[in-house]
Amino acid sequence: MGKTIPSYRIAIEDEISRWKGFRNALSTEKEKQAFDQIIDMSRNLASAGSCACNPILFEPMAMSILVAQQKKIQELENQLSNLPLQKSRETYTWLNLQTATFSIG
Numbered sequence: 001m002g003k004t005i006p007s008y009r010i011a012i013e014d015e016i017s018r019w020k021g022f023r024n025a026l027s028t029e030k031e032k033q034a035f036d037q038i039i040d041m042s043r044n045l046a047s048a049g050s051c052a053c054n055p056i057l058f059e060p061m062a063m064s065i066l067v068a069q070q071k072k073i074q075e076l077e078n079q080l081s082n083l084p085l086q087k088s089r090e091t092y093t094w095l096n097l098q099t100a101t102f103s104i105g
Contacts, residue, residue: 008050
């Protein structure tokens with residue numbers, strides 16, 4: 001009989017446990033929190049990662065993280081585009097920072 005292959009979710013938890021030394025070496029609590037958030041991103045998209053059929057476990061984990069990051073970037077861009085224009089000494093639009101107008105006085 002062949003060897004049983006663990007589920008993707010079990011396999012990523014094993015991979016994550018291998019990164020504990022890296023996490024512990026991070027110097028600030030903010031860095032550790034950021035690391036934990038990134039790891040959670042790979043967990044949240046585990047169902048997609050399990051369909052990747054990739055022998056290198058870290059690749060679908062990394063892709064899951066990139067997809068979650070891109071989703072967050074798109075959400076932030078949408079929020080920025082819905083903000084009203086700010087009027088101050090510098091008038092600018094959030095979507096086109098290159099067309100900044102500065103008034104002196």
